[in-house]
Amino acid sequence: MNHLSMEQILERIYQSEQFDEMRITRDQVHEMFREHLLFSHSPELGRQINKIHDCLIQRTIELAEHILEDEGFGKPPVPYAFILFGSGGRREQTLWSDQDNGLIYEASEQQTEEELDVYFSKLVDCILRGLDMLGYPPCEGNVISSNKQWRKPYSAYMEMLLAWFQEPEWENVRYLLILADMRCIYGSQDLVDKLKHGFLAYVEEHPAILNDLLSNTLHHKISLGVFGHLITERYGEDAGGFDIKYGAYIPIVNGIRLLAIQAGIQSSSTMDRIRELKEQGHIPETLADEWQEAFAIALKLRDLTRYQVENEMYTTRGKLGAEQLTKEIKQQLKDCLRTGIELQKYVKKSIVSHIDREKG
Template structure:
């Protein structure tokens, strides 16, 4: 039956999430059952303590404020298209907040039951509602991660892909000893070696042969390789598809195929295709990528792997894997690239390092939160040496660090504009110098020093001697525990960026500079959460936990009374990090500055929903450190 009003309600709702995610039929059902409510300015839609209605609300015209603390704190300003009162959907109890019409408003009341049934079959809308509900801070710890499901669609196009084999395979002669072959394999970090005669493959030895024929004592390591090699080898020409390779391997029960010029064993060997290579092609295998990294001998290879990591990130985001998992994997891979760059640089040095050292990543990389490559922040700690050789030792490491930095640049990690890099002689110091440096920062907490602390405190060992790092950590804890006021300065720093909550649609935008009128998600949203986590972890003597998410999780354990806040911070951080990575990927940049005009309303709301916990955590810090007195 015709219902002009319902049609008009549909017209309105369909432009606003979550309704925009519903089909017309569902929308019409909802619209037909909508209550249209009129509120004068300054009248209550609902009051705290009132029994929850069975409808939630959508602002049609006007603006509605949602208040906490008996109307003193504006939690959320809802205007056209915004939803509120979602408690109706989720819990049947009493309202926790006040909703007041800030101006004359028309509000649609939507039956919660109607939406509930529709949400069950619509994951997008469900996620949206969950995120919106989290707008009210820690009322519900609805982590999007939990709602997301892994969706691993088999990519059938892979079957038609050409298999990418390893060129320049490691080879030896039939007359070589098994020991020699094993040494070659180890040096080249490969799991197989092809035995050749005039560069034609006559046999192959794999890790498995060494295990089953040598380690068992069947043969000695001085035996000639032809005694233990598998022969003949299975060959194929270089136009081999993944499917062909897989079939061949299955048929012959082998894990390696030799690639020769014409596909027979009577021609020149040009490469080896291993099962592992196929796994790499199937991609999405971080272990394979890390292995590839450890074998890379050229910066170009590392750069290529770095782009693969970005692809992997895109896949992971698409699959909706948990942010916890994503950050761990991606940072692990970033670290392995960094490690490899150090190893390659060490090889270029004329002499081995004079003393042991530790390469540490700082800032977001140190926290393991750098999903898209931005700039490199790192530092170097070397073992204490006597004064007479200090300069010489330092020069060695600065030189090394310069090589590493250059490689990282080639891989895609920009130089840090503030030169917080080990290649800067200021940040390439002996353990003792570092101790003094931190002591100075902590005891002289000028704003600049506090800022440096925030960057340097998030260090993480990438390569080298772990004892140097743990010794430094101990020292820092010792100084901090004896100098409580430092935490106050850190606290002051942590709340200096107020949440970008603002009024609706008035995200705090950059007022000047190259990113004018863009939203700085790093400074406005991620950093306040990170800073707070760092401060509170330091205060609680939580060490060795990498990353903001883990820090909040630990904090929630230690202070169960504030667990709700900490958990909502962790959730918000995940949402923001995911958002930044996704935005960066979509726009081919690092995602720091967000052009709000490019965002859908749903994305804007998602983003905004992550802001409330910032406010919560900052007021917790303000109270705890009595910042009012300090400021």
């Protein structure tokens, strides 16, 4: 497998006719990339990993459609979009990311809503069975298309979106921020674009909602002590290690996402959001460079976290082990975290002054 190019890996996935065929490819690719990550890390490596995830998921959906057709349920009755949330939506998946997904479809004059739901619930069952066989664990928070909340027609998605905006309690705001990272992985891009446009249009018309989004955005604090020391895990098997996911990566992702929402930017990737914030004049170039550098460190260290295969699923706790915290890694981490702290301060100041201006 080591000598296969990206084109050959993708071709092998596209030509797979069974889920277990793709699982073999995924396991081989996983070992190949894991070796690369141990010795050198680059943004290009991250892009390749995400391209392979996209390819695996897209082929899984295609095979699921074929299976339903073979079973006599026909082709999809209306256009639909299979969407990724979380790191998949942001094109920031590690080798061992889980499933965060949804499905949105158009209404039909020929079929009732019940008939459409019967078809798409069967399709989703088949897709998720395939992803399960490929080793993607389901989202622990149940943000997954088997949950009817995340599988519905476009009009129902819009109603749900507006209901969350109009009652911005903690859980609803959490769902709104999840939705902000959505990306169409398969099917109708137009449905996803319309939903994103509806989201950003509401924020533009009701800027006060940014205040509700802010408190949730700043919920995860950067894990750097007041004296500049790393706040490491105190107990359990990760004692002495560092929670790179929630101590560095997520706080940066959350801060950039809210600035992008404020600016009306549709992109879901964190790096793309920073670039567009800079290009549109929302942030100075020096700040954009600092944020990109800090985020690149967070991505690199997140890719180095320990993983395990449990019940055939690839999983990780998102922690760097104590033995991985070398002097060099600690210094990189501290630089990243200091930038993250300044970023969180900047986000708070930017949102508060934006709301004040809109009031004025």
